[in-house]
Amino acid sequence: MQFNIIETGGRKLNAWHCYTHGRNALRFAVCDGLTTEWFLFVVRDITKSPHNTVRSLPVKTSLFKYDALFGWLREAGHDEWASELQQACRQATDITGHGNLEDWKHCWQNLPDMGGHLKARADGRVAVVGQVSAEAKSQLRSDLLNFRPWRKGPFDLFGIHIDTEWRSDWKWNRLRDHVELRDRNVLDVGCGNGYFGWQMLAAGARRVVGLDPFLLFVMQHEVIRRYAGDSLPNDVLPLGDNCLPQRLQAFDVTVSMGVLYHRSSPIEHLQSLCGSLKHDGQLVLETLVIDAAGEQVLMPEGRYAKMRNVWFIPSVDMVAKLLRRTGFQEVKVVDVTATTTLEQRSTDWMTFESLADFLTPGDLSKTIEGYPAPVRALLTARRK
Numbered sequence: 001m002q003f004n005i006i007e008t009g010g011r012k013l014n015a016w017h018c019y020t021h022g023r024n025a026l027r028f029a030v031c032d033g034l035t036t037e038w039f040l041f042v043v044r045d046i047t048k049s050p051h052n053t054v055r056s057l058p059v060k061t062s063l064f065k066y067d068a069l070f071g072w073l074r075e076a077g078h079d080e081w082a083s084e085l086q087q088a089c090r091q092a093t094d095i096t097g098h099g100n101l102e103d104w105k106h107c108w109q110n111l112p113d114m115g116g117h118l119k120a121r122a123d124g125r126v127a128v129v130g131q132v133s134a135e136a137k138s139q140l141r142s143d144l145l146n147f148r149p150w151r152k153g154p155f156d157l158f159g160i161h162i163d164t165e166w167r168s169d170w171k172w173n174r175l176r177d178h179v180e181l182r183d184r185n186v187l188d189v190g191c192g193n194g195y196f197g198w199q200m201l202a203a204g205a206r207r208v209v210g211l212d213p214f215l216l217f218v219m220q221h222e223v224i225r226r227y228a229g230d231s232l233p234n235d236v237l238p239l240g241d242n243c244l245p246q247r248l249q250a251f252d253v254t255v256s257m258g259v260l261y262h263r264s265s266p267i268e269h270l271q272s273l274c275g276s277l278k279h280d281g282q283l284v285l286e287t288l289v290i291d292a293a294g295e296q297v298l299m300p301e302g303r304y305a306k307m308r309n310v311w312f313i314p315s316v317d318m319v320a321k322l323l324r325r326t327g328f329q330e331v332k333v334v335d336v337t338a339t340t341t342l343e344q345r346s347t348d349w350m351t352f353e354s355l356a357d358f359l360t361p362g363d364l365s366k367t368i369e370g371y372p373a374p375v376r377a378l379l380t381a382r383r384k
């Protein structure tokens with residue numbers, strides 16, 4: 001399909017991924033082989049649009065706008081869950097007395113308005129590109145700093161490089177060839193600020209539903225979404241895995257990265273991931289592991305790498321067994337990598353302590369508590 005986009009100077013673009021949003025909008029991704037750009041075009045009436053010519057109009061944004069997601073869930077027959085989520089999201093974001101949330105909302109409301117579109121860059125940055133003045137850019141930079149610490153990324157907003165604590169693009173590179181995303185509906189449990197959701201969308205996912213109960217990360221997503229285009233189907237709901245019903249069976253792909261060891265009931269976490277998938281759906285599980293033969297588990301006495309909430313670090317064989325016991329088949333270990341201080345480090349956008357401070361000085365193979373230093377495994381499996 002070829003569109004003649006008036007606002008891009010009449011450039012002819014091949015849209016390999018094009019959806020209509022009712023009668024009034026088209027969104028599609030354009031890929032030049034290296035990078036993917038998302039465009040949202042609002043037209044007066046697609047059916048009357050001559051010669052596939054569409055004109056973009058400004059799209060109005062607002063905070064915590066999940067109507068399109070709830071509509072999609074209802075259409076897919078998940079009415080009850082949609083209503084539960086709607087109520088839970090309202091409760092999670094209407095808190096009075098959460099001082100930070102009020103500040104973040106205020107900062108968000110006062111962000112400068114700029115037009116841009118999303119681009120997944122070959123260097124791993126999720127970017128929003130567009131023309132802005134030097135003055136607007138400087139204002140935006142100082143506004144973005146109000147949403148620190150930025151942990152997952154990197155992002156690039158109008159040329160402002162958000163150098164996040166984590167090089168999440170390295171994890172994405174380890175993952176991208178092992179997950180089937182084209183036209184798939186994806187659930188990302190513990191998605192942080194939605195960085196992977198944008199990457200998955202750019203890689204062809206139809207829709208990404210992220211869950212993360214930590215409101216700062218939800219707000220960071222709202223910031224990116226505001227500039228990327230709030231009709232793009234990458235939502236981050238301010239909720240945890242406990243919002244998942246037992247037998248939801250709604251998603252083609254479910255992702256859980258960096259969550260398992262934070263759950264005091266890891267088996268229940270895996271059961272809820274399994275229940276979220278349709279028949280033959282794919283799971284992507286990423287977790288801390290111990291580098292040990294056989295089925296073993298490390299349960300730290302207290303903190304692990306200064307983290308209070310690490311309960312259960314299995315060996316790779318143990319993760320595979322847990323997956324089989326909780327209903328998964330075709331379990332594959334696709335990567336095991338030790339985290340380095342190049343992948344996780346303090347930056348101007350995350351000024352607190354980072355991995356270098358969590359390891360034993362002079363012995364980077366041990367955490368500060370004397371446990372094996374972080375190693376992460378990435379597995380895939382299927383629900384049959």
Ligand SMILES: C[S@@+](CC[C@H](N)C(=O)[O-])C[C@H]1O[C@@H](n2cnc3c(N)ncnc32)[C@H](O)[C@@H]1O
Pocket residue numbers: 152168189190191192193211212213214217239240241242256257258259262286
């Ligand atoms: C280590 S981070 C991983 C973020 C991202 N998935 C990644 O791999 O970079 C863990 C995330 O899980 C979220 N989280 C904690 N408890 C959760 C729960 N019960 N359900 C869903 N997410 C949870 C945290 O807020 C945090 O953003």
